[in-house]
Amino acid sequence: MKTLLLSLLLVSSSALAGNSQYVNPFIGTSNFGATHPGAQYPNALASLSPFNVAFGDALNKFEKDAAWNSRVYIHENRYLTGFSHLNLSGVGCPEAGVMLLMPTTGKLNLNAREYGSTYSDEQASPGYYTSQLDKYQVKAELTSTLRTGLSRFTFPAGQSHILLNLGLGLTNETGASLKVVSEREVEGSRMLGTFCYNPEDVRPVYFVARFSKAAAEFGAWKKMPKYQNVEADWISYNDSIKPYAGYRQTLSGDDIGAWFSFNTEAHEAIEVKLGISFVSIENARANLDAEQPGFDFAKTRQAAVNAWDKLLDRVEVEGTETNKTLFYTALYHSLIHPNILQDVNGDYPLMGQQGVGNSKQNRYTIYSLWDTNRNLHPLLSLLYPELQSDMLNSAVAMAKESGWLPKWELYGMETQVMVGDPATPMLADSYLRGIRDFDIQSAYQAMIRAAEQRQHNLLRPENNDYLDLGYVPVDDEGPYDGSVSTSLEYYLADFNLSQLAGALGKTADQQKYLSRAMNYRKLFDASTGMLRPKNRQGQWLTPYDPELGRNFEPAPGYIEGNAWNYRFYVPHDTPGLINLLGGESAFVQELDATFETGNFDMANEPDITYPFLYNYVAGQSARTSLRASELIASHYGNHPAGLPGNDDTGTMSAWLAFAMMGIYPVSPGLMDYALFNPSFDKVTLKLNQDYYPGKTLVIEKGKPKARSDTQAEFNQGPLARPFLSHQSLVQGGHLIIQ
Amino acid sequence: MKTLLLSLLLVSSSALAGNSQYVNPFIGTSNFGATHPGAQYPNALASLSPFNVAFGDALNKFEKDAAWNSRVYIHENRYLTGFSHLNLSGVGCPEAGVMLLMPTTGKLNLNAREYGSTYSDEQASPGYYTSQLDKYQVKAELTSTLRTGLSRFTFPAGQSHILLNLGLGLTNETGASLKVVSEREVEGSRMLGTFCYNPEDVRPVYFVARFSKAAAEFGAWKKMPKYQNVEADWISYNDSIKPYAGYRQTLSGDDIGAWFSFNTEAHEAIEVKLGISFVSIENARANLDAEQPGFDFAKTRQAAVNAWDKLLDRVEVEGTETNKTLFYTALYHSLIHPNILQDVNGDYPLMGQQGVGNSKQNRYTIYSLWDTNRNLHPLLSLLYPELQSDMLNSAVAMAKESGWLPKWELYGMETQVMVGDPATPMLADSYLRGIRDFDIQSAYQAMIRAAEQRQHNLLRPENNDYLDLGYVPVDDEGPYDGSVSTSLEYYLADFNLSQLAGALGKTADQQKYLSRAMNYRKLFDASTGMLRPKNRQGQWLTPYDPELGRNFEPAPGYIEGNAWNYRFYVPHDTPGLINLLGGESAFVQELDATFETGNFDMANEPDITYPFLYNYVAGQSARTSLRASELIASHYGNHPAGLPGNDDTGTMSAWLAFAMMGIYPVSPGLMDYALFNPSFDKVTLKLNQDYYPGKTLVIEKGKPKARSDTQAEFNQGPLARPFLSHQSLVQGGHLIIQ
Incomplete structure (x- = not known):
């Protein structure tokens, strides 16, 4: 008990000791600065940012496709559709902003146009971001390492879900594959590229995501194409999102995702860590295992703060x-x-x-x-x-x-x-x-x-x-x-x-x-x-x-x-x-x-x-x-x-x-x-x-x-x-x- | 020399010895019979059929999506867009008809609507199919084993290509992944299912395809979605097929493919063998290695004939x-x-x-x-x-x-x-x-x-x-x-x-x-x-x-x-x-x-x-x-x-x-x-x-x-x-x- 208190004290004091305390990650999130306020480790491959540039109609002043938009987060916008794990900072062309995690509650809804939420109580500091998702009363907290992100979602009691959307993204490129490995893990890849539209080269980014709690139910989804003629008469999911409950094979397509559902108690926190690699799924898993062997939000966040202080000091x-x-x-x-x-x-x-x-x-x-x-x-x-x-x-x-x-x-x-x-x-x-x-x-x-x-x-x-x-x-x-x-x-x-x-x-x-x-x-x-x-x-x-x-x-x-x-x-x-x-x-x-x-x-x-x-x-x-x-x-x-x-x-x-x-x-x-x-x-x-x-x-x-x-x-x-x-x-x- | 003659003689005579000689695989390819005339081994997972139910306008009387169509091949049709490696026989709902190989020549064209061809000199017998592709003067010959197909394409002199289309197919399902492993090999998976539209379950089929000759050039392609607004002004491939020359990473999407290009001499034959599995890419490769360790068209074809004779006799x-x-x-x-x-x-x-x-x-x-x-x-x-x-x-x-x-x-x-x-x-x-x-x-x-x-x-x-x-x-x-x-x-x-x-x-x-x-x-x-x-x-x-x-x-x-x-x-x-x-x-x-x-x-x-x-x-x-x-x-x-x-x-x-x-x-x-x-x-x-x-x-x-x-x-x-x-x-x- 004494040790615990001491370590909490240390965390708290060291978090305030260095110059990272002065950083305001919201600077540059308006006026086309194109920075993001998300969890960011110095010179890291991964980062974890709120994503609020899709849909939202009147809530989002700037929509990602309505104009040339290179931002995953825009301060004026209000409709959040997830937290992206690969983000560029201060860039002029749309790219990355992919692998979006979104916590929701209640009846499962896989349509990002509908499952997005406004948010409040937003705070950010080096290696940390938090906000409250108003629609779901879920507290989201993000931190990250060099090659991984860690999200902590604190749910109310009831049916809770964590969605991984591989269709939505800032990049102009499409296409992904995923496979639910177990009730706690999903792996796959997501295409990106076509940066600034020339020469339209592409690469996949590979990922492995792991949950702190085994899902009670899970599945994958796919946005089905627009069918014509007789097929349109018969297909249940024409130009709409088709769910595959319990699916555990490889799923590929232009616009896919996976969901994990949980029965949560009040204030129950579920964490998701996601490792990325530009080489392979195996390497993404190795990155995840090396940088986040367990689930320790405080430690992971503190490591990011320490890394920032070391540089900023x-x-x-x-x-x-x-x-x-x-x-x-x-x-x-x-x-x-x-x-x-x-x-x-x-x-x-x-x-x-x-x-x-x-x-x-x-x-x-x-x-x-x-x-x-x-x-x-x-x-x-x-x-x-x-x-x-x-x-x-x-x-x-x-x-x-x-x-x-x-x-x-x-x-x-x-x-x-x-x-x-x-x-x-x-x-x-x-x-x-x-x-x-x-x-x-x-x-x-x-x-x-x-x-x-x-x-x-x-x-x-x-x-x-x-x-x-x-x-x-x-x-x-x-x-x-x-x-x-x-x-x-x-x-x-x-x-x-x-x-x-x-x-x-x-x-x-x-x-x-x-x-x-x-x-x-x-x-x-x-x-x-x-x-x-x-x-x-x-x-x-x-x-x-x-x-x-x-x-x-x-x-x-x-x-x-x-x-x-x-x-x-x-x-x-x-x-x-x-x-x-x-x-x-x-x-x-x-x-x-x-x-x-x-x-x-x-x-x-x-x-x-x-x-x-x-x-x-x-x-x-x-x-x-x-x-x-x-x-x-x-x-x-x-x-x-x-x-x-x-x-x-x-x-x-x-x-x-x-x-x-x-x-x-x-x-x-x-x-x-x-x-x-x-x-x-x-x-x-x-x-x-x-x-x-x-x-x-x-x-x-x-x-x-x-x-x-x-x-x-x-x-x-x-x-x-x-x-x-x-x-x-x-x-x-x-x-x-x- | 003597041995060679003898073995040719044996092949020829044994090919005629059994009751498979009486089989006419074209029976049922009209009047909605829904059989296919392709290479078929008894009770095999794989088969290799001509695919002539897409595009072709006036050339194809029946288009696969214009009506409820469960056929990969229809005798009245004339416009062929490839050879599919997974086919159902005599079924009433559209399914499978995927993993389509197509040989072409001249300037590379990745659009199946355009690269298809009429054909002539068509023949089929158990374990064998052949036709001449009129547009390209390419002779196509197909044979197959339990889990693999083998195609032999005899090209004229010049620029020749073999396309593997993972978008086109008879199935109503979409989505695929592929990776070019080398100048001779490509692997991946293709979604299928939604059979008869209920309950719309899906599975991927995995494949490994290997070429008898190293490609001089290769690449992957992807049909890009329809972009709107500012993206539509900039994207080079809006609602059209985008090529990725030399691409060797994972590529995923609703409508993708890969091409392999060769400089061929007159009458040069290039063979492609493709193994499939419903479990994994590794198993598809193991199937291919086991059933076709080399490239031996005559032997593979004879094995199919023997298997048929053994049953039909x-x-x-x-x-x-x-x-x-x-x-x-x-x-x-x-x-x-x-x-x-x-x-x-x-x-x-x-x-x-x-x-x-x-x-x-x-x-x-x-x-x-x-x-x-x-x-x-x-x-x-x-x-x-x-x-x-x-x-x-x-x-x-x-x-x-x-x-x-x-x-x-x-x-x-x-x-x-x-x-x-x-x-x-x-x-x-x-x-x-x-x-x-x-x-x-x-x-x-x-x-x-x-x-x-x-x-x-x-x-x-x-x-x-x-x-x-x-x-x-x-x-x-x-x-x-x-x-x-x-x-x-x-x-x-x-x-x-x-x-x-x-x-x-x-x-x-x-x-x-x-x-x-x-x-x-x-x-x-x-x-x-x-x-x-x-x-x-x-x-x-x-x-x-x-x-x-x-x-x-x-x-x-x-x-x-x-x-x-x-x-x-x-x-x-x-x-x-x-x-x-x-x-x-x-x-x-x-x-x-x-x-x-x-x-x-x-x-x-x-x-x-x-x-x-x-x-x-x-x-x-x-x-x-x-x-x-x-x-x-x-x-x-x-x-x-x-x-x-x-x-x-x-x-x-x-x-x-x-x-x-x-x-x-x-x-x-x-x-x-x-x-x-x-x-x-x-x-x-x-x-x-x-x-x-x-x-x-x-x-x-x-x-x-x-x-x-x-x-x-x-x-x-x-x-x-x-x-x-x-x-x-x-x-x-x-x-x-x-």
Whole structure:
């Protein structure tokens, strides 16, 4: 009895000890943030989220199929149809959101359109989610591990059911198989994929679910197709859900599920744990057995809290409670993707192939690199180099398996979403920052392949023209041409390749790729000051409206933006761009105009470095602090709409984390952090000494002074310019910014 | 070289040696016979049939879904969309017809509506089918074993493909899973069931298919659902077939398939063998490995021919070639169902449960007992008692597993199709005929349960009323009431139970059930001479038209027929019925009227004993020969329409086999064969001496004489009446009928 009390006390106190206490998982669940408030373990394959984007008519403002919707949970919605075990965070295309558990009571109803419920008493914290399902008076609690979820449903007295719906899901793909193994277990697989509709690749995710109580009754169901003619006259379940009570064979189809029914006493809790794998049902079972040998909700939840604290406690901040919440939630959202893919035995699906690999090291997946190469991976490199190292190793392994580094990798599938060659900046930048425990020679070879292969280049499909002309011409693509955007990404990749070549002593390559990276000048149009689409013959696209694209209409030359959004997107050579634009004064004028005419988009990546560009102009760097604090205040907040838009697998959150610490990496491949006023009085980074010489870096906010330039001192030496190199910073010590 | 020639010679000569040479598998492929012309091994789980009932527009006269269609192949149709590996023969509801292989050439097309072809040079013989696919100039040849099929496709030079379609099928059920294991192998499962739409039970059939040549390319496909709204704007494959090239994971869905592509030289043959199991993919693979260790088309085909000859050579007939074809094809069609269900390792799906059983003995399935208890099982008992013994053992095992004997058993599912309690006649009759190597005590207990249980009686749902009233009342069922038909089947079952009780020395039971069997008199209406529906209060159904139901309109009281069809259906007490009808003269008059007013239906079971009833009236038995020969001539023939209708898993064929031999079993439970003119000069039955004392029975057609009575002599003793008991007949010897 004493022991029990002590352990309860420990659970309770340790749950409050770390920085995970400040995280608000509801941030980003409105305003298209596309985060979910469900139970989430750091960088985990599985997560367990409430799913409220299907049906509900008037109750759900946003229905998953009524518009392009990439969210399993939307804060404005009210009609919940289950809890999904595989979820993406902050992604722009519908995917996953599958394997939905739903507790119900009373007469069995297998139609999700009808069995959904409103909910109340909703709470979420790292590794935990709970709400009360109003229709059934069932309390739902969720927690999770790396590869498994655990649901605890507390039922009223009477007939209670737990449904596993394999038809409903956020993914556009359909198809599943299941088999009830016993009164306590069901196994199967669920198709997913067709991510962003191109190239419409698919994979099954395998699962094993186990119940803490043997079901009194169980069965499987299948939505029957629409029958015609004589069959329609006879079939009992035409275009409707057909139940198979007691069924224990394999059941396959587009839209199937299984139910487990129980006679429950008042307040009886039944738990369901579900393990997943991208390799096999056997591996899903092994994952479940390894990570949840029994049913212990408190222990499982505490393990998730501990894992979060271990990561979040890497940074201590002193400031307002709200700012702490914003900051630690930003770190939290930065630590969801990439996530591990391999099973407990090391198996994982090979990249771009159909076979199975095995690795002793963590194998990561979900690389949304067009988004994340800019700041998320630099943030991980600084705070969690050991995670970034595993992500680098995984990326290089993908190249070995498929021939190509990842671009937008999803569970071993290259979805080819977005443009550019973003793995090269990600890998080169990390290497330059000092994370070198990966196979840099293989990585380099893979980068060179992407940079040089003219035909059938998976990463740089426009490479032939790019190599011939020094830019991608606007001619070919019609209104959705992304020639400027694509060129700019290639320039940045080539710059990173050049920097890496330098670090590797490959001087000729260094020069070659630097020269390519500087070709951005070919797209600079002095008459408009824009990076302007140019055709194959060297003529500017005419007519030309740099504002075109601001309202999401197609803008030839630009992907997800207009000319203004891209006009400073040469992060590797801002000084050069300043010269092209006519000098510092003109540059600042144009930069201000970008913000002041509404041509800055906080919700998308190409321009998110722009607030920090003032630091390049002497006497103007204080404006960086101003812009950063304005953007934080206007786009971020401790509420569901507190992200500017899609979190983009943590990119918007990583921006906030850097912005609140008063440092921002100016460009992949460049080691400078721009310095500006932090949001906290004091930020203490605990550096990983396996990678970095320093033990601790303290960033302090100096006394605010009315001046036009940010001044900083590092380890008691004043800095001549408002930048500090990564190599200096990771020596540790004190950085004072004022 | 010499050896090769010799073996070719042997194959060729042995292929012609036995009676299988006379079989024409096309008989029954028109006129709703519902047989298939495909490769068929005796009583096999697998068979391999051309499938021509889907799509084809003008080319296919009958489309599978346009009307109630239970046929995988229809002779009038011309558009073939594959070769199916699981097929029922002579069944009235759509089922199976799944796992369709289709060879194509040229540009890959995965849409069965488009990839089908006309065909020519069609030939079929036991264990073999071939045709030329006109569109592709591919020669298709099929053969099969107990649990596997083997297809040989001879391609022209160029791009060739073999498609495995798991969406298309005759069954009303949908859903499948597949996984390409290698360039030579694919495995998976396919749902089937919902047989006759009630109770809509389902089972998966598992398969492994292996190719003789590694595919140059392969993939899987899936018919995508109809997307709406924004998804419809983006999805590439909306409501259409989506290919997944190189896919090797599990793929599940309502409508899926896999393709294997080859670069073929001219006249290059590629073979595909496919093993099936109702237990697991592993067992399907074990079946395939055991029955077809290599690829040897000639050997596999010869093994099927040998198996057929071994059975068909049990009877030798002397007569015209056409009559030989009719007779041996009738035996062939009588030896397809029931068929074995167990895997090579003895595993089989338990009856009415979800588990797996194991048996060293053959486990049979497909018991259409309302049809087959009348003559098919008596035919098997006479000619193949060793097969009938296994079928009896299987039926008793089903009762042990599920609590109930089978009625219409399909792959371990009790479909409850048709009325009555037909397993009791089947089992009792066989026991009385001398097949006793089964657990008669358990069988008897199961029969008693069916006869006595008042509520929730799976076999006799009307038993409560039947026990109270001595008949099933017409009150409850509306236009589809089958009260008279149901009562008559229960009387026949009770008679058989009585006879069996007598044989087992259970005298009280014998009397009890005999008394029940005689209650048919309660339904005899002297005013109409019909067995007439009676309500719960004992009043005849009024108004009443005995012709009602002749054109398939609902006829209260009668299932699949009208009052005329059922008026003599008391086979266990024809003498009693003669008395009720007013004596022999009135009886013959009414019997004649039945035939002469078009109220005899050769295509359905209740009245098929009527032609032989003349034997019960002295001086009239020659009319039996007349009726029998007229019916044979008008309803049977050596052409696709050469069966009167649905073969009913061999019942119509068993009728023909008996009718051509000049003997017909008068009723289950009664040991008399009615004797009449055989179609052959001489029929020699080789009796199985494990069961019967005689070695050979010879039936000879005596010289035809102009007289009104059939005269017969058995082993030189003239018979007083035109009947011979089974017990006498199986003594062997000579039976001369004239």
